[in-house]
Amino acid sequence: MKIAIASGKGGTGKTTLSTNLAAYLAEKQEVVLVDLDVEEPNSGLFIKAELLREEEKYKMIPQWNPDTCILCGNCQEVCNFHAVLKLGEQIMVFPELCHSCYACSELCPTNSLPMVPQKMGELKHFNSGTLSFIESRLEIGQEQAVPLIRQTNKYVEECFSEQVIKLFDSPPGTSCPVIEATKDADFIILVTEPTPFGLHDLTLAVETMRELKKNFGVVINRHGIGNDEVEKYCSAENIPLLARIPNDRQIAELYSRGELLYKKIPGVKEQLDLLIHHIEGLESAGER
Amino acid sequence: MKIAFTTKGAKWDAQMDTRFGRAQFILLYDDSTDSFTSIDNSAVENVAHGAGPQTAQKLFDLKPNVLITGNGPGGNAATVLTKAGLKIYIGAGDMTVRQAYEAYKQGELKAF
Known part of the structure; x- marks a missing residue:
């Protein structure tokens, strides 16, 4: 019960x-x-x-790898929470906004956003x-x-x-x-x-x-x-x-x-x- | 020089919007050419999370030199705006855009 x-x-x-x-x-x-x-x-x-x-x-959050990223912007398109933004030549991740849905990471054509653990409690x-x-x-x-x-x-x-x-x-x-x-x-x-x-x-x-x-x-x-x-x-x-x-x-x-x-x-x-x-x-x- | 305002309307005499992330409009004034453009930001109303960074991203792309707003951006938006390298002035929430511009020129607005 x-x-x-x-x-x-x-x-x-x-x-x-x-x-x-x-x-x-x-x-x-x-x-x-x-x-x-x-x-x-x-x-x-x-x-x-x-x-x-x-x-x-x-909790798992994406971490940007600038060496392999081709700046296609797909990650920010698929994020429903605006936790990933493409700003000019770089990708910014806002861990507080991330809901750990993996969309940006899974759909990245060059695997440049691997998910890494972040302590939440x-x-x-x-x-x-x-x-x-x-x-x-x-x-x-x-x-x-x-x-x-x-x-x-x-x-x-x-x-x-x-x-x-x-x-x-x-x-x-x-x-x-x-x-x-x-x-x-x-x-x-x-x-x-x-x-x-x-x-x-x-x-x-x-x-x-x-x-x-x-x-x-x-x-x-x-x-x-x-x-x-x-x-x-x-x-x-x-x-x-x-x-x-x-x-x-x-x-x-x-x-x-x-x-x-x-x-x-x-x-x-x-x-x-x-x-x-x-x-x-x-x-x-x-x-x- | 390009100056961005968070506003409630698309006109020079519109009220400023005290909010940054959820500002209804962004007005962009270029004092070198005396030209004026407005960007409708109202779609952000339907955004449950991350309004601040989203509006900040728009400013990042517009590349103004100065932002004049009311209460000032929150933490996430401020991170983006810092990267954009623009100067932020706050406390213009109760003014019209025209008044805010005058106050800025007189050095009466507080730097964020």
Whole structure:
């Protein structure tokens, strides 16, 4: 079972929910939590585990060889991202714009643009008993999160069997990195806050998940602030409201110290139970 | 000397475009012949990535001596423009092309 935790708006509590849900589920079964917010991974602040493995991750970009190039300009014609430009007597490659599609390289008549690896980030694999934690971090200056998210997903796929519950802490927003982080999930939990801003971005996230034809539900975090428009929206749209995590000063205090909530706040544990109950219902429905 | 402007229209009294990569037009003024040409750059609107380097490439081919623009080019475009060896002046985003040219002549624009 693969569950992605996403949101439209940033800062709604994706990581809070991901880490608490992962640790709580791991009390009974094997779980892997994957931080796919590679531009700013922070699940690791809440997970105490031992580092098992560290890998450098690379993307392939073309490198110009001026000695064999005949300056035909074919490379810039075929590049959809303007990552290769012919400027007078030279070819310039912009690695940040390159999507590693190989078109310029493969279609170069003189093989003057061989693909070479460029480091884009690092993956770390941690473990603590039944809880595994994978975190990928993009290098400073790298602009594309998608290739690293894709490679991280591949790593998880290769390392963990079908039986292991997989939780994916996704990036905020609704753009390409979010699509990449959620497109293979069996279920998406959209975390929002009950404010006009929260509702606005939730509707964008809902549209995205519907476009992807995903099964999803909503968790309201900081329940008690704002208004009840999110609840009204969910009921009007027939979106299951899975849990309501209360707005509570003690939660903020624990969070600020990097501690998990459910062990100390019974209200949070109750809400996680509701969420897990829903997920287990999906699982057994899937098995039938 | 050839001077390029990023603009929102093809006329001398058009507003400057503050954006570089996604500028609607590039106007080219040659003060030695007092001639004026405009290049429609609006197709760049449909480009999701790499608008900056693409517009910079156009300038590379036009070979102006000076570029007058608003906010200034981003990193990728600046790399290309540096190769083209032209001087860049910024801060003319709120002016008309005519005003920007006058300001440039008076030395009132900031070098990028």
